[in-house]
Amino acid sequence: MSPVAYPVSTAAVLHASLDLRIEQRTAWPPRAGEAQIAILSTGLCGSDLHYYTHGRNGDFAVREPLVLGHEAAGVITAIGDGVSHLEVGQFVAIEAGVMCRACSNCLGGRYNLCSRMRFASSAKTFPHLDGTLQTRMNHPAHLLHPLPEHCSPERGALAEPLSVVLHALRRAQLQPGHSVFVIGTGSIGILACSVAKALGASRVAAADINRGRLAFTKAHGLADDVYHIDLSANPSLPRVPTKGGPGAPADESIRRSRENAMAALDAFGAPDGFDVVMECTGVEASAQMGIFAARTGGKLMLVGMGTSTMSLPISAAATREVDILGTFRYANTYPSALALLGSGVLRGVDHLVTHRFPLDRAAEAFALMRKGVDENGDIVLKVVVEAPRPGHQ
Structure with missing residues (x-):
């Protein structure tokens, strides 16, 4: 019997400060309750930049290779057992924090304060949970939010800071x-x-x-x-x-x-x-x-x-x-955030992303963020790392 051939995921992996490497990994099938997403857009934020520049963000130091990125959207490529509300080909925004769903804060609706929270791209917990600067990742399906009409993956990636x-x-x-x-x-x-x-x-x-x-x-x-x-x-x-x-x-x-x-x-x-x-x-x-x-x-x-x-x-x-x-992160906000992004009522939102880079140039994206202005002297606000849609490489 021939071995199963799984797709390959390309990832931007931080090994130490200023040491970001492009690596190939196996994209394993999603487990029960998960879905696999082809990441299309990831916005870089200040915490990502701190990890890239210093190898740490505040008290949280990188102790093993870590994939950065947590402001992201993509398209579902596979679905694990028990997932019925999503389908392959659906565009989704990714809520990066994986809460326990059992502690008093989770049960009380304040899951952002979950003591057992594991947040993609954060070094707070060990082993670390990889983030979204990769072409494919598996994630709990209940934290994947369908994009509304008129909301591109790039705009959907703004649901996290929003x-x-x-x-x-x-x-x-x-x-x-x-x-x-x-x-x-x-x-x-x-x-x-x-x-x-x-x-x-x-x-x-x-x-x-x-x-x-x-x-x-x-x-x-x-x-x-x-x-x-x-x-x-x-x-x-x-x-x-x-x-x-x-x-x-x-x-x-x-x-x-x-x-x-x-x-x-x-x-x-x-x-x-x-x-x-x-x-x-x-x-x-x-x-x-x-x-x-x-x-x-x-x-x-x-x-x-x-x-x-x-x-x-x-x-x-x-x-x-x-x-x-x-205030710390967010809870129960993604549906409202995506509704706002799809409604067109947010002024200036489509001008917020000022620079875009492909995944294999992620280090250049971070270098630009550090400078704050580009080669033309134009201001740098939101930098997005993009990947092609599956089948469009």
């Missing part, structure tokens, strides 16, 4: 008529502006230190107003006295952040602040600025993943009842 935004806005309880201030206009911040408008925000403003990103945000109608944070405006501020003696560096940072917030609110003509502030950088100074930019009784959403310890002006939040809310 889910981050949706989850954060749900936690903020954004209502039509609320005003929203987004600090940081990377891909998450840009999507936050777009979604806030789509959900009926009365006003959306954005701030960043990068003029190019702000110009993009304004040009595509994603924000009503933008503000450039000039880091050189107050290069050295006097120390602020405290009860314990001379002011500490943290006091200076908070004072500078307050001044930046007041200058932005003045430029926006919004002296009372915003109902919801979305901090999308993870930078301490931006979180500080967000507290001062929120209105009395408003909310600050900490969306960006930054340093593990921050110095924040808690009294400025407490005395004005500014709620500081954390």
